[in-house]
Amino acid sequence: MAIAALAMDAIHLTLLIQPLHTFRHQKQIGSAHELPWSKRFAWASQLCSSPRGVGWDHQVKNLLEHSASSRQEFVRSHLINAAKHILCFNIALFYMRHEPAYQSAAAFASQPFVPRLLNCGAFLVLQYCMGAAVYSLIVALIVSCTSSEPSSWPEMCxxxxxxxxxxRFWGRTWHQxxxxxxxxxxxxxxxxxxxxxxxxxxxxxxxxxxxxxxxxxxxxxxxxxxxxxxxxxxxxxxxxxxxxxxxxxxxxxxxxxxxxxxxxxxxxxxxxxxxxxxxxxxxxxxxxxxxxxxxxxxxxxxxxxxx
Known part of the structure; x- marks a missing residue:
């Protein structure tokens, strides 16, 4: 999925627009296309590593809210958030390990709708909680160990x-x-x-x-x-x-x-x-x-x- 998304973003940045003229970092002084090659490379690296456009002014409006909390409060809240999601991940995992339907394709396909709904829900909870926990842990590490500001790290969704x-689900909550x-x-x-x-x-x-x-x-x-x-x-x-x-x-x-x-x-x-x-x-x-x-x-x- 990550490789596929990078490929689509690469097509977007190389064939659909002119990034040097379309994007502007909020701390940027002057035009990006006038920067020396080395600084332009660093500028492009920052752009590619910010798929949600946090800290950038461009044609796609950023709908994510920035945190106004202090550095310590921010790190603490994300560590707590990671712990909650790790707990939910393992609850879903415990359920899945004790559910016979996950043992074969035939067993999963033959379930009535309600049990299948619960089993699909457990699978989705597992996937979401894993991503949310990893995101919170990475953010907590970066903000606590570097000069990166909490405002650069809005919630994942x-x-x-x-x-x-x-x-609104796809436009404001999920597809960020x-x-x-x-x-x-x-x-x-x-x-x-x-x-x-x-x-x-x-x-x-x-x-x-x-x-x-x-x-x-x-x-x-x-x-x-x-x-x-x-x-x-x-x-x-x-x-x-x-x-x-x-x-x-x-x-x-x-x-x-x-x-x-x-x-x-x-x-x-x-x-x-x-x-x-x-x-x-x-x-x-x-x-x-x-x-x-x-x-x-x-x-x-x-x-x-x-x-």
Whole structure:
């Protein structure tokens, strides 16, 4: 996945835009293309190592909040956060090790929906907690041992409370590491098709292009899971664009009918998002787990940090 994302970002930075003119570091003085070669190389290295655009001014708005806490409070909070996620990781791991469905592809595929939902949930919790714990530990180490400021390290994802529509889930909460290269792909496709900026054609071209490119990026994960099942993740991401289109139609109709956004409508939105991912997320995760079991992969990893 990391290699696939780097490849997409490389295409974005070399073929779709002119980085020296598009990006500007917030501490940068003067234009990047006027820097000597050695400093330009360092500038480019910093740009490539910041996929979320933290500390940079560019065309993709950064939606992540920066921490205002002191260095010690920041490190302590991230160590506590890492400990919580390590605990959840090992709880999910304990459950998976004692669940017979993970022993074979046939056993996992033959489960009723509710047990399969729980088993897919445990797998997703395991994956998320591992990434969140590693991120928190790395951030705590860097901020405590270097001069890097806490403001350079926002949370790994956006706010979960912002995800009361599927569009907001992907745009504000989850897709933060891919936003920088997904947006330019969509903009280029819009320009190629001749849609004017701000039109529905432009908006939905960018939407479907972004999810198509995201699905291509996830081929990297498919290869690792089971190379004979390449493309198994693609339908899930295309479904998200279709759901957002449907969601936009419903929201537009509700607004024309005089419905305003309230706490009640947000609750309905949260229920919709949860139900949607229960259906599509369970289907996608089931396919991944079965593919990995069929390919002889290791669905159940070792304990995290030996806990």
């Amino acid at each position: 956006g706010k979960w409370e912002d995800a009361y529509t599927i569009r 590491f891919y936003r920088r290269f997904l947006t330019p792909f969509g903009q280029k496709m819009t320009s190629f098709l001749g849609y004017k900026r701000g039109t529905s054609g432009s908006s939905y071209t960018q939407l479907y292009t972004a999810f198509f490119i995201s699905s291509i990026t996830h081929l990297g994960g498919d290869v690792v899971v089971n190379s004979s099942r390449l493309g198994i993740s693609c339908p899930f991401f295309i479904y998200q664009a279709l759901a957002i289109t449907f969601e936009d139609v419903v929201i537009a109709a509700a607004r024309r009918a005089g419905v305003k956004e309230t706490k009640g409508t947000r609750i309905v939105g949260y229920a919709w998002v949860i139900c949607w991912f229960i259906v599509t997320g369970t289907s996608w995760t089931t396919a991944l787990i079965i593919a990995e079991l069929e390919g002889g992969g290791k669905v159940i990893p070792s304990n995290f940090l030996g806990v």
